[in-house]
Amino acid sequence: MAKISVFRYDPELDSAGYFDEFDVPYRSGMTVLEALLHILEHEDGSLGFRYACRSAVCGSCAMHINGRYRLACATQVSDLGDRVVVRPLYHLPVIRDLVVDMTGFFQKYERIRPWLLNETPLGDEERRQSPEERARLDNLVECILCACCHASCPFTHTDPEYLGPALLLKLDRFYADSRDLATADRIAAADDEHGVWRCHTAYNCVEVCPKDLNPTASIARLKGAAIKRRFTGRAE
Amino acid sequence: MTSVATTSTGLIPWLLQRVTGLLLVLWVATHFIFWHFGKGGEGPLNYAVVSAQALSRGLPGYLWEMALAGLCLFHGLSGVRNIVYDYVVDKPKVAWLTPLLWAVGVCAFLLIGYHLHLFRAGH
Ligand code: SF4
Ligand code: SF4
Ligand code: FES
Numbered sequence: 001m002a003k004i005s006v007f008r009y010d011p012e013l014d015s016a017g018y019f020d021e022f023d024v025p026y027r028s029g030m031t032v033l034e035a036l037l038h039i040l041e042h043e044d045g046s047l048g049f050r051y052a053c054r055s056a057v058c059g060s061c062a063m064h065i066n067g068r069y070r071l072a073c074a075t076q077v078s079d080l081g082d083r084v085v086v087r088p089l090y091h092l093p094v095i096r097d098l099v100v101d102m103t104g105f106f107q108k109y110e111r112i113r114p115w116l117l118n119e120t121p122l123g124d125e126e127r128r129q130s131p132e133e134r135a136r137l138d139n140l141v142e143c144i145l146c147a148c149c150h151a152s153c154p155f156t157h158t159d160p161e162y163l164g165p166a167l168l169l170k171l172d173r174f175y176a177d178s179r180d181l182a183t184a185d186r187i188a189a190a191d192d193e194h195g196v197w198r199c200h201t202a203y204n205c206v207e208v209c210p211k212d213l214n215p216t217a218s219i220a221r222l223k224g225a226a227i228k229r230r231f232t233g234r235a236e
Numbered sequence: 237m238t239s240v241a242t243t244s245t246g247l248i249p250w251l252l253q254r255v256t257g258l259l260l261v262l263w264v265a266t267h268f269i270f271w272h273f274g275k276g277g278e279g280p281l282n283y284a285v286v287s288a289q290a291l292s293r294g295l296p297g298y299l300w301e302m303a304l305a306g307l308c309l310f311h312g313l314s315g316v317r318n319i320v321y322d323y324v325v326d327k328p329k330v331a332w333l334t335p336l337l338w339a340v341g342v343c344a345f346l347l348i349g350y351h352l353h354l355f356r357a358g359h
Contacts, residue, residue: 159325197246198322223250230247 002026002077004035006047007087009094017094019085020044026077032084033061033072036098048097056210059146062089063098069148069208089151105147108163112189114170117182133178140173140218142211149205149215161194165205165215168196172218175225184235190219191226249314256311263304270297291356298352305348313337 001023009017022043024035033051040047051061054073061072064087066080077084092100118127149165150156156164163171168190175186190196196219205215229235271289272281290297317337324330 155322158323161325191247193246193321194325195246197250200322226247227251 002030002035003083004032004039005083005085006036006039006097008047008097010046010096011094024077028078030077031073032063032065032070032075032077032080032086035077035084036072036086048095048099050099057144059144062146062148062151062210063087064089064151069152069210071146071148071210074210089147091151091153091157092147100147102147104160105150105164105166108161108167109145109170112163112167112171113182114174116174116177116180117185118179120181127179129178136176136178137173139213140169140176143169143173143213144211146210148208148210149213152204152208153199154202154204155198155200159194159198162198163190163192163195165199165219168199168222169213169215169218172222175222184229187222187225187229187235190222191229196223196226249318253311253314253318256307256314260304260307260311263300263307267301267304270300287355298356301352302345302349305352306345309341309344313341 002025004022004024005019006022007017008014008020022035022039024030024038033054036047036049037051040049049061049063049072051073052058053060056071056074059071062069063072064070065072065075066085069089072086086098088094088098088100092102092105095101116127143166145166147166149169153162153165155162171186171190174180175183175190180186199216199219201216201219203216206213206217209215225235270293271286290301293300314337317333320330320333321327
């Protein structure tokens, strides 16, 4: 049996959150997501949590598991010791149990325009990149928007307007893209007190990213670009 | 593209915090070299040795130490400002903070300058 302690909160019924304990029949290779699905199917059909792909691709099952932000579908129960404690992501309002409200996160996401900005007309073929140009996007395109980094960053808590590590990494992804022609605007979006200057290089985001990405490096790159733009007028 | 940026502040304070931090490392090192270990280094390092070293540097030494005081004050008070702004993001609410920190900084700077001057004059 695996002992699973799950955060519970229903705003219509509870004045505060609490933990429910469950004993889940363990089988080899069981993930935390599978344990939660077992609880949902056999113990308590009211348990709220998100998931979709079950293969660390969609980012929807991010949770705080045994003191660390992780993807429930990519975390094996056997790696967690005697007891598994599952909480929702921090710094985002809880809707119910393990489900957090991502509205603010995705509103800011939309504001940074996470798509290619290039109005030159397309010819007969797609916009090409050299292998070197494409290599600059390696890793940056791997972000699955799970918000683990956002939840771990101390400043997404103190400054709700702060873009946060995930969105700054996304800005860097388009800043680095040779096909994107809005370089100056990308830098301007980062050059803000709620942008890169809010980051204090605490590296929490780097530590928790389940895809081993480095938002702090992206933030440092954007800081450099902002300084260059401010003093030389060049956006590159 | 409509920028998400609301203001463009943040860059200069961030940069100055780094620059003063870097300069502080150099200044503190020179402070120790000139004032504490500069000449010979025979015998125990005590108040008499350090004050003799300090006085032997004359006006340039005085100005050098005032620069160190300025750097310390700027770096420290700018750090205080950063901490407050991390928690009170509604800047108008703390509009008094920067003038207050400047006033504290300038007063402390003048006070340090005055006492360093007395120290020199007293010998
Ligand atoms: S950078 Fe990593 S932790 Fe942050 S949202 Fe992307 S995948 Fe998740
Ligand atoms: S490095 Fe910056 S973005 Fe990442 S957790 Fe620390 S403060 Fe937040
Ligand atoms: S369910 Fe998609 S990342 Fe876990």
